[in-house]
Amino acid sequence: MQEENEHEPQLVSVTRIKCSEKTLRPTIPCILHFTEVTSVTGLEFLSQPGQEKTIRACYSLAWIIERCLPLKPDTGMEADVHNNSVPLENGNLAPVDRLRRDRSDSPTPGLVEGTEPGAGQDSAMFVHAQSFEDLTADGEQEQEEEVQVPEGGDRSERGPEVEKPRTEGEENEKMQGQPGEEEQEQEEVQSGGGRAKEEDVNSEAWRRHRKHVFVLSEAGKPIYSRYGTEEALSSTMGVMMALVSFVEAGKNVIRSIHAEGYKVVFLRKSPLVLVGVSRTRQSERELTRELLYIYYQIISLLTLTQLNHVFQIKQNYDLRRLLAGSEHLTDNLLRLLDCDPGLFLSAVTCVPLPSSLRDVVSSSLQAAKAKNLVFSILLAGSRLVTLVRKKDQYLHHMDLHLLYNLVGSSSSFREGEGWTPICLPKFNTAGFFHAHISYLEPASDLCLILISTDREDFFTLSDCKRRFLERLRRRSTYQALQEALLAPSYPVSQVGIPELRHFVYKSKSSGLYTSPEIPIPYQSEEEQERLMGLYQYLHSRMHHPTRPLRFIYHCAERENLLSWVTSGFELYLCFSPLGTKALAISAINKLLKWIRKEEDRLFILSPQTY
């Protein structure tokens, strides 16, 4: 038994292990958190660094099977058992249609979808960007997840997989418990900054990271871990896979484990399994979406076809070989998920530009077309300048975020003209597009991405770029564009509301959002993440699958927040803690008027097609 290959946990044989309680000391940190929470067994778990991994894995498996599953539902975490059986409407998480109907009596009836500030004049640029639509797109998976009592009933009345939609009361408790959590977060930030791959996975510091992400294959082989080396975590991942397949063997799907402020979220995307372990206050759904992003990131490099293919041929293939060198892309994406509101809003932001200037740029890009060219995207940093697409072809904002991430996390495109196969998973997971990626000038922030269907198209696209640049220069737009980019954003003071610190406004129909510069109190990285965390929290409350809200005024110690969702837009405001509710409400009107006045500049109102 102990000689068993650690990469391929054999569930069947392991279940036969019988151990006395004293010898059951799994040293699997991730699962350990979970055991601490659900500590029904009262076992004492100590780490045993000297012990062989195989033994550890076996013990852990045995332990999980022996101890975890007979969890009683009354262990305190679930207050709302009945909601488990609430059927998901149309298999969708966001009951979109019902919401719309509910919201038709919106306080500003004029602002129906399509007429809100920032709404595009013609068709939208993106695939329609409803919040959470990315999860609903995976409806077939969600539908499976209704909880069934596993066979052999008395052993486990409910497996650990049950989802626990939380009541507002619970959320409030959570909010009160927040300060302590924040202290921890700050400590952690001090202790370790960037990626620490060599980190000891048995150390306390490793366990204290706010969010772990693991990717593994169905054979339990490690593919990616955010912290610590994959090798050191192979036994942990083996256990995770064992847990997933054990629950699946009972014709069930494990989605998450909630415990003592920790959430362990599982996303099963055959042939991969993604696991997130988080002690942020993000909802399970948000975490699942983040895992989905990581999944798509992997798909964008390989295509699902290739992924399936390699695992079809060899089930225990080590995918790290094919993904070599892409870890920093995933790391960077995880960072973006923490600090870029666009990723949870399902929206994209653009550089504020006079509309006349943007139109010239767009039409120059439009003119530089080629037969197989599908999308032309001009970026300035992580903001969109303009996007031109083939008629009837839409780019999904998720794909665009993946492109941002690709360009943003590599300096290799500054060396010359890049030419790379890329899969846009929301467009088609089966095939590659070919992207011509280059900066307009070596020192410039302006990056042009031309996406073609033909892998022989490099010089055609290179020529498109030359024609585009020529056209810009001929109309002396290039200089104007460079100058406009010196101020890539705007200060919130332009709005003229003194108490307002920051806001995020998303126009639903165009899938674009606008947001001022991050103000002084939030400029440090951890403060910025905290602010985004607050927005994200409000976002998840507003889009709660069973209890969506339209309007939240949230008073916290360091700021007051207000969020409002209508059929046309989503709005998140951050006020100084001294502001009052009345002030905040009056600020909304003023802000909306301001955005309406500036919409030419803040949004792309007339998207172009070839």
Place this chain on the structure above:
Amino acid sequence: MSIFLNLGIHQHIIRRNCEFHELWKLYNIEPLFSTGRNMSSQRVDAKVVLLGKEYVGKTSLVERYVHKRFHGGPYQNTIGAAFVAKPIQVGDKVLTLGIWDTAGAERYEAMSRIYYRGACAAIVCYDLTDSSSFVRLKFWVKELQNCEQQCKIYLCGTKSDLIEADRSIRQVDYHDAQDYAEEVKAEIFETSSKTGRNVDELFQKVAEDFHNSTAFQVMTEEREMDQRQRKSCCHH
């Protein structure tokens, strides 16, 4: 919804629900009538491709040659491939080298053919301090010998500055490498992108060999023919 998937010069419309393995097979098909014409442009005289295992320093080599600089920073892997055109003086002529710096990562291997197809020279790199990179080099040399016979091969041992600092870390013996080079009729250089040693010499050699090659002669003749034809057209 049907999706365009491009297979070289042939376009197939493949339905989304197409069987995955079939799609894979389709996707791996090499174009039947590949001429390499598309991937080499008129503005380039000679297509040069860099091949080799990841982290051997292909990008650094190009960076040193083209921009005369060396990044000491953290390793950044190339995504896909990067193209740079660089003019070079040979005798009294100026040639333009179109240099393809390819990614070493395995996932781009299936794509590599479009980069070396029609190349007149391939610089296959290996890391002098990493014997596995030399094993990989042999793979690329075989690949070139099978698919691209007219392509001249240059072996390039990188990071020679590290060897100079500490001889014991050399893992690829100079004589072994030289023997292998003779066997496959390749030129061999040991370079350092950090100090610039042998880098210009390598590319100069590539350009000179191309200049003296038949391909170049044919090309210039064709051009002259073109010009003559044009002239005669003007006369009439």
